Amino acid sequence: MRIVVLLLALLLAGGAAAEDFYKGKQIRLIVGSESGAGYDAYARLLARHMPRHIPGNPPIVPQYMPGASSLVAANYLYNLAPPDGTVFGTFQRDLPLAALLDSRKEQVKFDASKFTWLGSASSGRDDAYLMVMRAELPVKSIADIRGAGKASLVLAATAPGAQSYDVPAALKEILGLNLQIVAAYPSAAQMVLALMRKEVDARMIGLSSMLATQPEWLRDGVVRVLLQFGRADRHKLLPQVPTAQELAANEADRSLIELMETSQLLSWPFAAPPDLPAEQAATLERAFLETQQDPAYLADAAQAKMELSPIGGAEIAARLKRLYALPPALIARYNQLLAR
Numbered sequence: 001m002r003i004v005v006l007l008l009a010l011l012l013a014g015g016a017a018a019e020d021f022y023k024g025k026q027i028r029l030i031v032g033s034e035s036g037a038g039y040d041a042y043a044r045l046l047a048r049h050m051p052r053h054i055p056g057n058p059p060i061v062p063q064y065m066p067g068a069s070s071l072v073a074a075n076y077l078y079n080l081a082p083p084d085g086t087v088f089g090t091f092q093r094d095l096p097l098a099a100l101l102d103s104r105k106e107q108v109k110f111d112a113s114k115f116t117w118l119g120s121a122s123s124g125r126d127d128a129y130l131m132v133m134r135a136e137l138p139v140k141s142i143a144d145i146r147g148a149g150k151a152s153l154v155l156a157a158t159a160p161g162a163q164s165y166d167v168p169a170a171l172k173e174i175l176g177l178n179l180q181i182v183a184a185y186p187s188a189a190q191m192v193l194a195l196m197r198k199e200v201d202a203r204m205i206g207l208s209s210m211l212a213t214q215p216e217w218l219r220d221g222v223v224r225v226l227l228q229f230g231r232a233d234r235h236k237l238l239p240q241v242p243t244a245q246e247l248a249a250n251e252a253d254r255s256l257i258e259l260m261e262t263s264q265l266l267s268w269p270f271a272a273p274p275d276l277p278a279e280q281a282a283t284l285e286r287a288f289l290e291t292q293q294d295p296a297y298l299a300d301a302a303q304a305k306m307e308l309s310p311i312g313g314a315e316i317a318a319r320l321k322r323l324y325a326l327p328p329a330l331i332a333r334y335n336q337l338l339a340r
């Protein structure tokens with residue numbers, strides 16, 4: 001219902017002028033990761049179907065811009081990409097949180113609340129960010145690595161500032177997990193290889209991403225899921241796996257975990273540069289939302305087992321506004337955790 005209402009409002013802004021603008025043009029979709037990652041899968045899916053919903057039917061061509069855990073792509077979109085509706089992109093969902101980190105302020109060259117948000121292919125309501133480990137290891141549950149004298153796991157990550165590092169680093173301290181985090185892998189694909197080659201014991205991965213790119217992991221019991229992050233309740237596919245919020249020892253810890261879970265709302269975000277002309281901004285958001293209801297798009301996503309629970313740009317913008325207004329003490333503790 002929310003998407004239908006948004007579409008009705010946005011339809012008022014479309015028309016022949018948009019067709020005149022986009023006819024004969026090409027749209028670049030900046031992907032802040034390497035080919036083969038979950039962000040790439042959602043970007044390519046959108047690029048195949050969204051042109052039908054843009055007046056003039058311009059082709060959408062993915063352009064890969066990996067680096068610094070998507071920071072290169074986000075900084076490019078905000079500062080260098082032409083703000084005319086011919087470029088939009090996707091980047092790691094945790095980057096709005098990076099703007100709250102003292103250690104990242106010199107690298108973050110954007111205000112996430114000022115992007116022209118098109119929406120997210122998933123709001124995370126049907127997803128979860130999982131800590132998974134190789135199933136043949138003796139650890140059976142999160143309790144086995146929690147507390148003094150318990151077992152420990154070597155966990156693969158990209159770099160500080162990325163969700164693959166920041167989430168386990170914070171949970172290590174908040175929940176008392178025995179983790180050795182190896183921030184040495186530049187991409188999701190290389191973390192997959194590291195796990196399969198037994199260079200590491202564990203990694204963080206989105207459930208929807210795993211189902212889309214490594215479906216055998218869950219299906220064939222290749223990995224064991226230790227906890228799920230980004231949810232207040234347990235995912236229907238993982239009723240036996242506790243959430244991070246459940247594991248919190250007190251209300252302050254739970255609130256901090258909730259702050260960190262803001263990025264899950266974005267899940268697979270798409271945004272254009274700031275200050276787009278109103279007509280182009282409305283055209284792109286309308287096309288994004290229409291695509292989320294396109295039968296061919298839905299069929300492709302279902303075949304690839306890609307989770308969809310879309311939201312529009314307005315909801316993302318409102319959530320980010322609340323994020324940047326959180327109590328300073330909570331932000332300070334978040335900084336302290338990730339500075340360790």
